[in-house]
Amino acid sequence: MSERSERIRNLLKLREFLKKRIDRLEKELIRLRQMMESLDEVLLEQTLVTADQLRPSLTTATPQKEDIEEREIVSEDGTPLGIVRINKSVGFLVFVPSEDVTIDARERPISSFLIRKVEEYGGRCEVEEFPDGRLKALRVKFEGVPQELERMFRLLRWAVTKSVVQ
Structure with missing residues (x-):
């Protein structure tokens, strides 16, 4: 039973680690999306075209x-x-x-x-x-x-x- 308990404890630690990592990545994703929105607003004011719609020849x-x-x-x-x-x-x-x-x-x-x-x-x-x-x-x-x-x-x-x- 102690081997099984140890395995469960390790799985719980892994789960907690993954949960914290997901939270950090979600916060980073929110920040990146906010930066992208700000960039798109500036591009809209300047060019009326968002960055993902620019073709290399248009730049x-x-x-x-x-x-x-x-x-x-x-x-x-x-x-x-x-x-x-x-x-x-x-x-x-x-x-x-x-x-x-x-x-x-x-x-x-x-x-x-x-x-x-x-x-x-x-x-x-x-x-x-x-x-x-x-x-x-x-x-x-x-x-x-x-x-x-x-x-x-x-x-x-x-x-x-x-x-x-x-």
């Missing part, structure tokens, strides 16, 4: 001003909802809502329809939200023909107009 060449088109999205009653910046040369759309408009990032038009449709067409959709669920920014990356980028814009416009909080 050396900055997009020309004429490559980026800005379009305003308005509601049915004419209220400005936000600005979409479209970079056709790299197939990228970024929507930033107007400050005085509340758009729910968790509404189905964005959280399920838009993301699903973008992925069906071979794109990627990233929704950035504030802690209370308001939309902070919406990014669509799509590598395809410009007509498909127009389709992505129409999908984004529809989802945003349907997700406005009255």
